[in-house]
Amino acid sequence: MVRAHRTAAPAPSPLTVNPIFAAALDMQAFCEQQPWRFCVIGGLAVERWGEPRLTRDVDCTVLVPVGRETDYIDRLLEGFTSRIEDARAFALANRVLLILNSAGVPIDVALGGLPFEERMIGRASLYRVSAAAAFVTCSAEDLVVLKAFAGRDRDWADIEGVLHRQATRLDEDLVWRELRPLLELKEGPTDAEDKLRRLFQTTRAAE
Secondary structure (H helix, E strand, O other): OOOOOOOOOOOOOOOOOOOHHHHHHHHHHHHHHHHEEEEEEHHHHHHHHHHOOOOOOOOEEEEEEOHHHHHHHHHHHOOOOOOOOOOHHHHHHHEEEEEOOOOOOOEEOOOOOOOOHHHHHHHOOEEEEOOOEEEEEEHHHHHHHHHHHHOOOHHHHHHHHHHHHHHHHHHHHHHHHHHHHHHOOOOOOOOOHHHHHHHHHHHHHHO
């Protein structure tokens, strides 16, 4: 599994961090103050592990104990600006809170509660984006799991980039251990397992 040594993140320097990175650092600092368990996923994790692409927001997961959703949502809405009307009700219904940081960068906060999400956050590690700034992202393996579960065209393109960059460093067994139970939760048929297996085979053949 691709891992990095995890240490306390240093204070960011606004002169060396772009607005998207700064928003991730804002979210991280807020979670550390609570303290809450957290990691960045989505486009910023793709930038770390796969082929970088344009991203205009921050996607993250905060681990929320069952029954504490309202507490976490209300606390986040005290620290950040809502992006939509009645964001609280939307978050309770969809387990995603849509907020902005003080610079107006969108942040999508997934309210994590699955055992997989707890393990994902436990495996997360620091991604250094400047000499003075680093934030925590999910592992490459967990990023592949998240993307295969979501299953959009963009997600599969992201997975290809991760497999291309990480190649034999990926723990494929871990990916399958985490992904298969999640796919069983999906309603209706899915070809995600077959598509991912083909991508792994293509990557191995190209080595």
